[in-house]
Amino acid sequence: MAEGSGRSQPGRVASLRLAVTGLALLASACVGPRGGPPPAPPAPPERPEERPNAPISQGLPQDVARHRVALLVPLSGNNAGLGRSLQNATQLAILDTNTDAIRITSYDTAGPGGALAAAERAIAEGNKLILGPLLAEDARAVAPVARKARVPVLSFSNDSSAAGGGVYLLGYSPAQSIERVVNYAKGTGITNFAGLIPSGIYGQRASTAFLRAVESAGGKVLAMHNYDARPGSMNQAIAKLAGVPYQAILIAGSAGTATVAVPVLRRAPGGKAARILGTELWNTDSAIASRPVLNGSWFASVPDGVYRQYAVKYRTRFGAAPYRLSALGYDAVLLTVRIARDWKNNTDFPASMLVDHDFGGVDGAFRFGRDGVAARALEVQEVRDGSIITVSAAPASAN
Template sequence: MRSFEKLRAHLSAARVVLGAIFVGLIVAACASGPGGGGGGYSEGEGGLAPTGSGGVKVALLLPISGSGDTPEIAKALRQAGELALFEFNNPNVTLIPKDTKGTPQGAAAAAESAVSENAELIIGPLFADEVRAVAPVARRGGIPVIAFSSDRNVAGNNVYLMSFLAGADVDRIASYALGRGKKNFAVLIPESAYGTIAEREFAKTVAAAGGRTVVRATYSTGGASLSGPVGKVANAVKSGQQVDALFLPAGPDELRTIAPMLAQNGIAGGKTQLLGTGQWNYPGIGNNAALVGGWYPAPDPGGWNRFSQRYKNTYGSQPPRLASLSYDAVSLAVSLSNNPPGDRYTSAQLTRSTGFAGVDGLFRLLPDGTAERGLAILEVQSSGPRVIDQAPKSFSSRAGVYGNRSFVEN
C-alpha cells in the first residue's frame, strides 16, 4: 500500500497532467473495501485502519465484508472518500472505516463503535435497512448521519441522504419544458412505484404553472404489449389534439422497446418533444435514433468526467457511479471540519441554504433529510448528450432552484 505521502505526491503529479481541477467547495463522503487497488491507507487489523491524522473523527460505515458484489462497491466508495481527503491541503479529518457486514445488526454494531471512538459524523451506510439500524444509535450519541440509501423513508431526524431520489429531478424537466412554451402534455407512465412518484411530481409542477395533462396512458413493466398505451398517445396526436410534449419516465430497457414504437407512430424524432428523467442518463442513449432531440435532467457530465479521470489515475480503474456520492460526502465533512467543536456538523451547518458544490454539481441537504440538486438539462444527440441549459450556480437567488419547489418538500 502506498503511504499517505506517496499518494498525495501521486495526486499532485496527476494534477499537472490534468490541468487545474476545481475542488473548491465540493462536499463529500467516503468509502472502500478491504484490500485496496492502489489506495492510500494501510490495512491494519482487519483492513480497517484509519486514514489521515486530523483531530476530527469521521466514521465510514460500509459493507466491507458483505455478500455478493457489495465488498467491491464498498472498496470504491472508500477509495473515493480517501481521494477527497487527499485532495484537500492538510485536512483536519481522520476517516475511520467501520464494517457493517451488509446487515442491520452489523451496521448497529459499527455505529456503536463509532460512538465509542468519539466520531463527530457518520458517513454511510449503504442500504436502507442498515440506515434504520444506525439511526437510533447515532441519535443517542448525538451524531448526524449522511447515508447513501435511495429510500426516502429512512431520511429525517438527523439522517441525511446524499443519493439521487426517485422523482427529485422531475420538477427540473417539467419547469424547463413549461418555460419553453410547452403547456399541454401527454404522459406515458410505467405501472411501478417509480412511475407513480414521477407522475405525481410532474403533475404537481405542471398544474402549478397552469399547464395540463391532456393524454394519459400507462403500461405494465412485466413484459405486456405496449402497442395499446403507445397507440393511445399516438392517436391523440394524429387526431389533432394539442400535445406539446410527451413525458416518458422510463429506464434504458423500456426505452429500447418504446422509442421505436413512438417513431413508427410519428411521435418521436423531433415531431413531438420527448421529456425524460434522470433514468435517461445512461451511456449510448443517442444510439436510439427515436430519442434524439429528447430532453432530460441530469448533472453536468463535465464534473463526473473530471472526477472519474482523477480516480482512474489514482486507483487504476473506473469508479462506479455511486463513488461521486462518497467523494462529495467526505468533502463536505472536511469543508466543515475547521468550525469550532460542537458547531461542525450541526443541522444548521449541514442544511445551510447556500448548499455545497460537488462532483455532480450544486446540492444542499434539506431539513427533511433529503437532498436538493442543481441539475442541467441535456438533449439527446447521436454523438452524445449536449447540455442545453446549464445547472444553476447558486441557490441564493430564489426559493428553490427552479421556482416551484420550496426548500423543503412536503
C-alpha cells in the same frame, strides 16, 4: 473494515519484544597478600524495575487529533462494486484536499447484521458522523441508533421518505429532476404532456412529482399510464395513448427502458414528433449517448463538466472507471472537510451547519433543506448524435 486517513501510509504491524539480559556470576578464587583481609563477596545483581503492563483496548486506536467519520457502504454482496467505488471516491477526496482533519473508517453494510450492525460498531468506535448508507431501507435501519448517539447520517439514497430525524439525503431526487425538465420543456412552448410510469414505489413518487411539476408550470398532463416488467406491458401502455395530442412524454424509468419504448412510440401516430423526457436515472447510464433512438431526448441532471475531470483522476489512481454515484462519496468528504474548520475535536458533529448552507463539489451546488433532502442545481441535457449536450446550464446556486 478499511481505513482511509489524511495521509497515505503503509500498514504497520506493531510488535513488542522483551529483551532479557542474563547476568552470570563468576565465582573465582581471589588470593590477597598474606595476612590481608579476605576478598569481598560479589555485589548481588540488581533486579530490573518492574513495569505495569499497558492496558489493551479493543477496537480502533484512539485518534484525538482527527475527527472520526464512518463510511457505511456495501463492500460485499451484489452492490459491492458500487460500494468500493464510493470508498475509493472518499479516499481520493481526502488526498485531493490534503486534509489531516478527518479520519474515515469503512464498514460493510452487507456483512453480518447488515447496516444496523455496521452503524452500531461505527458509533461504538467513536465515529461522530456517518457517510452512507447507500439504500433507503438501510438508512431507516440506522437512523434510531444514530439519532440516540447524536450522530448525523449523510445517506447516498434519493428516497425522500428516509430523510429527517438526523438523516440527510445526498442522492439525486427524481422529483427535482422531473420538475427541472418539465419547466424547461414548458419554456420551449410545450404545454401538453403524457407519461409512461413504472409500477412500484418509484413510479408512484415520479407520477406525483410529474403532475405537480406540470401543473406548477402551467401545462396539462393529458394521459399517464403504468407499465411493469411483464412482456408486452410497455406496448399496452403506449397503445392507450392513441388519439392523445401530447407534445412531450415522460418515460419515468431507466435509459434502457426508454430505448425499448421509443421505437414503439415513434410508430404510433401521436408519438412521431413528441419530445422524449427522461429522469435522473438516465444520468447513471454511461452508454446513453450511444443509443441513437434517444436522439433529441431531454433529461435533467447534475452537471457533468467537473465529473469528467474527476473520472479521469479516479481512473488514473484506481485503474478503473468510477460509478457515476461515486461522486456522492467525494462530495460528502468535501462537505465534511469544510465543516471541520469549525468542528471542535472530541465534540459532536455540528449538524446545524448542514441546513440552509450552500455546498458544492463534483455534482455542482446543493443545499439541505429542513426536510433533510439535498436540493440540487440541475442542468438539462440532450442526447444528440452520440453526445450529451447541455441545453440549459445549471444555476450557480441550489436556491
